[in-house]
Amino acid sequence: MAEDIKKLLVDYVKKEYLDEDSDQVITEDTKLISGGIVDSFSMVSLKLFLEKKFKIKIPDEKATPEAFDSVNSIINLLRECAAL
Amino acid sequence: MSNIGTYEARLKDFNWNMSSEAIGYGKDGHHNIGYFCSDRICEMGHGEKVALVWEGFTGDVKRFTYDDLRAYSNSFATMLRYTGLRPGDRICIFMDRIPELYISFVGILKMGGIAQPLYSAFGEEALQMRLEDAKTRAILTTRKHLGKVRRIRSSLPELAHVVIVDAGDKPLEPSELGFVMEKAPRVDKIEIAEVGPETPSVLHYTSGTTGKPKGALHVHSSIVAQYITTKWVLDLHTDDIYWCTADPGWVTGTSYGIIGPWANGITQVVLDAGFSAHKWYAFIEKHKVTVWYSAPTAIRLLMKEGFDPVSRHNLSSLRHLVSVGEPLNAEAVIWSEKAFGRPFHDSYWQTETGSIVISNYPGMKIKPGSMGKSFPGMTATVLNPKTFEPITTAGTVGLIGLKPGWPSMFRAYWNNQQTYDGKFKNGWYISGDRSSIDSEGYFWFVGRDDDVINTAGHLVGPFEIESALLEHPSVAESAAVGKPDPINMEVVKAFIALKPGFDKSDDLTMDIMNFIRKKLSPLAMPQEIEFVTALPKTRSGKIMRRLLRAKEWGEEIGDTSTLESD
Numbered sequence: 001m002a003e004d005i006k007k008l009l010v011d012y013v014k015k016e017y018l019d020e021d022s023d024q025v026i027t028e029d030t031k032l033i034s035g036g037i038v039d040s041f042s043m044v045s046l047k048l049f050l051e052k053k054f055k056i057k058i059p060d061e062k063a064t065p066e067a068f069d070s071v072n073s074i075i076n077l078l079r080e081c082a083a084l
Numbered sequence: 085m086s087n088i089g090t091y092e093a094r095l096k097d098f099n100w101n102m103s104s105e106a107i108g109y110g111k112d113g114h115h116n117i118g119y120f121c122s123d124r125i126c127e128m129g130h131g132e133k134v135a136l137v138w139e140g141f142t143g144d145v146k147r148f149t150y151d152d153l154r155a156y157s158n159s160f161a162t163m164l165r166y167t168g169l170r171p172g173d174r175i176c177i178f179m180d181r182i183p184e185l186y187i188s189f190v191g192i193l194k195m196g197g198i199a200q201p202l203y204s205a206f207g208e209e210a211l212q213m214r215l216e217d218a219k220t221r222a223i224l225t226t227r228k229h230l231g232k233v234r235r236i237r238s239s240l241p242e243l244a245h246v247v248i249v250d251a252g253d254k255p256l257e258p259s260e261l262g263f264v265m266e267k268a269p270r271v272d273k274i275e276i277a278e279v280g281p282e283t284p285s286v287l288h289y290t291s292g293t294t295g296k297p298k299g300a301l302h303v304h305s306s307i308v309a310q311y312i313t314t315k316w317v318l319d320l321h322t323d324d325i326y327w328c329t330a331d332p333g334w335v336t337g338t339s340y341g342i343i344g345p346w347a348n349g350i351t352q353v354v355l356d357a358g359f360s361a362h363k364w365y366a367f368i369e370k371h372k373v374t375v376w377y378s379a380p381t382a383i384r385l386l387m388k389e390g391f392d393p394v395s396r397h398n399l400s401s402l403r404h405l406v407s408v409g410e411p412l413n414a415e416a417v418i419w420s421e422k423a424f425g426r427p428f429h430d431s432y433w434q435t436e437t438g439s440i441v442i443s444n445y446p447g448m449k450i451k452p453g454s455m456g457k458s459f460p461g462m463t464a465t466v467l468n469p470k471t472f473e474p475i476t477t478a479g480t481v482g483l484i485g486l487k488p489g490w491p492s493m494f495r496a497y498w499n500n501q502q503t504y505d506g507k508f509k510n511g512w513y514i515s516g517d518r519s520s521i522d523s524e525g526y527f528w529f530v531g532r533d534d535d536v537i538n539t540a541g542h543l544v545g546p547f548e549i550e551s552a553l554l555e556h557p558s559v560a561e562s563a564a565v566g567k568p569d570p571i572n573m574e575v576v577k578a579f580i581a582l583k584p585g586f587d588k589s590d591d592l593t594m595d596i597m598n599f600i601r602k603k604l605s606p607l608a609m610p611q612e613i614e615f616v617t618a619l620p621k622t623r624s625g626k627i628m629r630r631l632l633r634a635k636e637w638g639e640e641i642g643d644t645s646t647l648e649s650d
Binding site: 016019020021022023024031032033034035036037038039040041042044045048049051052064065066069 | 141180205227228229230231232356357358359360361362363385388389539540575590591593594597598601606607609611612
């Protein structure tokens, strides 16, 4: 299940934030925000995607650049929000 | 002791010749910015001084001395000449904040080209529009962004050359050239292009309310203002380590991320990474940054993280902090003094002004929330919006006006004389910003006089966003306004009336957001979309953005007599 979520998130990032010709490798640890792949302004659409896909609400104060900085940190965030 | 000394004394004795003479502008025929940023520093015996320390997001570090800067910028200039490019050609730089961006900028100036740096997060449409308007002849880019360039190339008949600075082994298309700076031969001597003080140097695109973004054209003598404002506002001294967080795709990143610091012979550091409080503090600690020029949005993001990450790093190197891009709120000034032991000094200027025009200065009393006072040599005032006469009553809000003629004032909007002429009224340059001046001469920002959205310190034009929205298959009509945001000051909010057959949904919201982000930029992406049945319009059919904006800001909606009735 966790692997499915990782794959879903990796595929989403590749589709939405990388050029189709890009040879950038995205793993669950790739730095998305601090690595300049996902601009912090783009976080709101990523947040919306996560809320819709996983049927949870992510409080604004938890939607930080650090929380969105990798697929793994996003999964931790999802777990936290699911428990709320 | 600060470089400016006493602000009041400087007001009395200042003239721009002080700056020209300090750098020898015009001496021995030297007018080219590229010379002053590299060769002159080497001629002064500082060739071995570090000009640039660059750190990538993985932590790898590169260092370049002024001699490296001189030789590598010569290499770029030689390569560009070799391709057939000529003085006056617009040459775009479209890459992340890698050393090649900074060094090629100097190289373009040295061969007499007009440097046109563009924000690397621009989508295809935003990029295409700016290259088409400028009839750009060449673009320097990287493999990461090459796909975008290739997809729009056929629509740009003037674009003769695409230079990839990290080409590697991948095959290139016709008229594409791979040029790897550190592998190319160092060029120790070139004939730097002979330019005059009024020769065009840099073209920066900026957004307005109506129409497409406009290219603000600057000239080589802008360095006279950029040099002295760097010295006095940023207070850069010989041994300082300076960090300007702005991207050179925007004017701050060229005026104060390249020209100002290098003309002053300063070591500057660059972090090529997205925002992270921990990463930023670690960077300051590692490189012992002494002077930090950043944006209120970033400061507010740091505030949001609190004092804990500050306490985990030794930031004692910080000596002077300055902010730019949007008004710095009082809370941020007060917080920064608690966090770093010294306050951020707000500075105000625009793409069109080319350099800082109103600021807080070292040693001068800061009034938290105030823009400060006009730079010596600048005549700044607030004007009656109807008569364009200076307002003499303290505290009365008017349009910020500047007396034309300072060295870095833009000389044109590219190909748009009418709009340029419209920026000057009654002998004043009209900034488009509203402010008041208090009894002590401090300026207090109120807001824009037009519909331009200032998000995270960057101006975004509603027309450009609305035009792009109309290209989405679901959108019948749209209006883009700024809505208040505690971090970014404003963010884009779009009001959309859908075409028949489309229903509002989260999926559609995300689709439209991503559509705009990819077409234009993350800055232009609406952070909120509200689906409406109709937009408020005048009887002549013009969308009344100000009504929508006023509602978002909780303001009076004003005169609705021209509103089309239901």
